[in-house]
Amino acid sequence: MKEIEGYVIKTEDFADKDKILTIFTKEHGVLGVVALGVKKQESKNKFGTQLFAKSSFEIFKSNLNRLSKLKKAHLIKNNFKISESYFNYVLATIVSNVTIAFFQPNEKSFEYYRLLDWIITKLDNNQFPLKNFAIYLFRALKFNNSTWDLYHCVKCEKKLNNAIYFKIDEYGVLCEEDYISLRNKDGIITDPEFIETLKEINSKPVGELDNISLNIEQAILIINILLEYYESILGVWSPAFKELKSQSFM
Ligand SMILES: [Zn+2]
Missing domain, CATH: 1.20.1440.120 (Recombination protein O, C-terminal domain)
Incomplete structure (x- = not known):
């Protein structure tokens, strides 16, 4: 597992409670990430996965071009004023x-x-x-x-x-x-x-x-x-x- 700093540059709804995020990361460039359960009110990853948020992501990184899986998103800066x-x-x-x-x-x-x-x-x-x-x-x-x-x-x-x-x-x-x-x-x-x-x-x-x-x-x-x-x-x-x-x- 890796902890990676990056920006959420796109979010798409996926199933009822999940999102697919596109993040641009400092070390790995563009990553597609499945964020399970982040649409639930009580999700701890809710804030770190908003559009334009800068976060430190704990990710199970997949090889090739498959989607990686998000474990945690620690919000660094929400950029919500945008x-x-x-x-x-x-x-x-x-x-x-x-x-x-x-x-x-x-x-x-x-x-x-x-x-x-x-x-x-x-x-x-x-x-x-x-x-x-x-x-x-x-x-x-x-x-x-x-x-x-x-x-x-x-x-x-x-x-x-x-x-x-x-x-x-x-x-x-x-x-x-x-x-x-x-x-x-x-x-x-x-x-x-x-x-x-x-x-x-x-x-x-x-x-x-x-x-x-x-x-x-x-x-x-x-x-x-x-x-x-x-x-x-x-x-x-x-x-x-x-x-x-x-x-x-x-
Ligand atoms: Zn000329």
Whole structure:
């Protein structure tokens, strides 16, 4: 038996009293766990198995991709404030969806665990949720090997250390010549600072993501471009994506 720290990122009802949990753990990545009896009022594991809870789980870990079995869930932090704000709940749901889409069962990443820990804490504290969600959504791409190349022209592949032009519909940067030869310059962000910020999000240690400066307009712009990228290029989508897109300020 193992004791494992992790986050509950999905819960499904199973039989009358049971749940199937998907947890992202520090040491083992994504695990599917059967939690017997947790829907009973008197269950001691009730609190540690709620959605977005951070807990220390005692688990009978199965090999292969079968479901493991939960023995105990010791609550570390309930993160229940996320559910008190509908908007933050939608953002946290997208974080869960992305985690499940990007990681196979038992595929581990300690760095991603730190990123997950960081964003869930920010959303629970209602601390700059849009800014921090934008940072999360871009940084997460690294773990799926689908981050944007901001160092080579998307047309001619020329190396660009300080790109200025970002082409929204191709999720990449343009060299001066290719920018000039573009007949239609709609959908180009001409802002070296925007590109530098994206590079920073990709390269800073998770513990320093707080130092990134991003105003609300930039955050919304990045989120909008990323939602389109996740949906149309990566095929990652859920009702929560639609819910976020339908917000008036988006
Ligand atoms: Zn070029």
